Amino acid sequence: MDKEHFHPKGPAVVDRSLTLEMVRVTERAAIAAAGWRGKGDEKAADRAAVDAMRAEMNQMDIAGRIVIGEGERDEAPMLFIGEEVGNGNGPQVDIAVDPLEGTTLCAKNQADSLAVLALAERGGLLHAPDVYMQKIAIGPGYPEGVIDIDEPASDSALKLAKAKGVDVSEITVCILDRPRHAQIVEEMRKVGASVKLIYDGDIAGVIHAAMTDDTGIDMYMGTGGAPEGVLGAAALRCLGGQMQGRLVLDTAEKRERSERLGISDPDKIYGVKELASGDVLFAATGVTNGSMLRGVQIRPHSVRTSTIVMRSWSKTLRWVDARHQRDD
Numbered sequence: 001m002d003k004e005h006f007h008p009k010g011p012a013v014v015d016r017s018l019t020l021e022m023v024r025v026t027e028r029a030a031i032a033a034a035g036w037r038g039k040g041d042e043k044a045a046d047r048a049a050v051d052a053m054r055a056e057m058n059q060m061d062i063a064g065r066i067v068i069g070e071g072e073r074d075e076a077p078m079l080f081i082g083e084e085v086g087n088g089n090g091p092q093v094d095i096a097v098d099p100l101e102g103t104t105l106c107a108k109n110q111a112d113s114l115a116v117l118a119l120a121e122r123g124g125l126l127h128a129p130d131v132y133m134q135k136i137a138i139g140p141g142y143p144e145g146v147i148d149i150d151e152p153a154s155d156s157a158l159k160l161a162k163a164k165g166v167d168v169s170e171i172t173v174c175i176l177d178r179p180r181h182a183q184i185v186e187e188m189r190k191v192g193a194s195v196k197l198i199y200d201g202d203i204a205g206v207i208h209a210a211m212t213d214d215t216g217i218d219m220y221m222g223t224g225g226a227p228e229g230v231l232g233a234a235a236l237r238c239l240g241g242q243m244q245g246r247l248v249l250d251t252a253e254k255r256e257r258s259e260r261l262g263i264s265d266p267d268k269i270y271g272v273k274e275l276a277s278g279d280v281l282f283a284a285t286g287v288t289n290g291s292m293l294r295g296v297q298i299r300p301h302s303v304r305t306s307t308i309v310m311r312s313w314s315k316t317l318r319w320v321d322a323r324h325q326r327d328d
Contacts, residue, residue, distance in 0.1 A: 015091065019309050021060045022117050022283040023320050027305045029053035029099045029115035030285035031324070034296035034303075037288060038109030045106045049099035049115055049287075054078050054085065057095075057117075062086035064119070067127050068096030068227040081127075092122040096231050102201035105288060112204040112290035117283050118234035124278035126230050126270065127261040132248035133226035135202070137272075138219050139210040140240030149244040149269055153221060154187040160219055161193075168192050174205045174217045181222050203284075206232030207292060210239040215291050223248065233275030235282045238310035238317070243272040280312040294321075301326055 032052035036045035050070060057064070064086040069079045079085075079097055086093075095117070100106055102113035118125065136147045136156060142163045147156050153173075161168040169192040175181050177197040188195050196217055198205055202224035209220040220232075229245045236243050249255045249266040258266065285307040286293030294306040307320040 015061075016311065016314070018060065018062065018090075018119065019281055019283070019311060019318070022119060022281060023285070023307050023309050023322075025053055025056045025060070026115040026117050026283045026285035026307055027322060027324070028056040030287045030296050030305055030307075031303055033100050033106055033113070033115060033287045034298060037106055037113075037295075040107050042103040042107045046100045046103050050079055053097060053099040053115065053117070057085050057097075058087065060086045061090035062119070063088050063090060063092045064095045065093070065122070066097065067094045067125050068098075068118075068230050070097075070099070093119050094122055094125045095119050096125050096227065096234060098203060098228065098231055100287065101203050101228070101231075101284075102287075104200045109288055110199065111288055112198070112201045112292070113287040113295070114201065114204060114284045114290075114293065115287060116203055116231055118231050118276070118280065119282075120234065120276060120280045121278040124276060124280060125234065126275045127263075128226040128230050128247065128275075129254065129257045129261055129263070131226050131254050131258070132223050133229040134223050134246045134248060135206070135229050135232070135243065136219070136221045136245075137206045137209050137232065137236060137243040138241055139212050142242065144242070147219070147242055147244060149246060152187060153184045154191040154193075156221070157188055157191055157193040157219065164218070169194070171218045172196055172216055173219045173221055174198060174208055175220075175222045176200075176202055176205070176224055178222070184221060203228045203231045203235070204290065204292065206243065207235045207239070207284075210236055210241040211292065230275050231282075233270075233272045234280050235284075235310065236272050237276045237280045237312040238282050238315065240315070241272065243275070245270045245275060276312075278312075281310070283307060283309040299326075 032048040105113035
């Protein structure tokens with residue numbers, strides 16, 4: 001099923017045929033991770049997804065560079081920041097990956113574990129260090145300035161309700177269930193907003209806020225991983241919506257790492273187009289069942305996958321349900 005929109009002015013930089021190749025990449029990673037669902041071994045599940053994603057990605061017709069990956073070269077043996085991927089025959093692109101978004105969710109067989117990949121023209125994705133990022137995100141259709149990362153959380157909920165034309169009691173805010181977010185949760189409940197707590201997977205949280213009609217979530221807020229923030233912004237570029245993010249660089253070591261990646265202002269607030277710019281493609285395949293995608297279904301002779309793939313230039317969303325024949 002597609003949602004088609006008129007193309008905006010401006011050139012398409014990345015070949016649209018890459019969307020199907022991206023689907024194959026996230027499908028393969030999701031299937032590999034699915035074999036570890038509910039088995040309590042996060043590292044094994046993540047390793048399986050990484051191996052599968054890298055093998056499939058190296059068959060893509062791109063000259064790719066990992067800018068959001070599994071860590072720096074000395075921390076990750078593959079899909080590390082700076083690694084060159086693809087077969088070299090195609091456009092030069094920057095790539096952000098999370099081969100297994102929600103490793104804990106997969107290990108516990110809980111909802112919304114995903115295999116995620118974003119691709120943009122070279123220079124289009126923020127080179128974010130693996131640190132925390134403060135985030136706030138809403139979906140499309142609202143005037144600029146509805147959200148402000150520096151204002152009290154309750155004010156953002158009230159302003160969003162006013163912009164939507166509803167009482168704040170009809171606003172649902174998605175927040176990671178962490179002790180550091182206790183004050184945000186308390187503020188939201190005090191003004192009457194509903195809180196949807198999630199245990200992991202804040203890329204999905206950002207996407208849910210941009211697909212309110214399907215998920216019932218109006219806003220995502222809280223502090224999570226910066227790499228996940230870039231991936232969430234890539235999805236928002238395709239879906240529409242607003243997002244603000246600020247890196248949490250609270251130690252000298254983190255500030256030094258960010259400077260090596262070209263970040264000179266540690267207090268900068270990034271908008272969605274500063275996190276992910278230009279022609280952006282995004283794909284995610286469900287590993288476990290969730291509110292957005294069905295998880296991998298393993299059957300005696302086949303495997304079924306559910307994927308969402310989107311593109312910022314055309315504003316096209318596709319849901320790809322695939323059946324893969326099993327070799328065994």
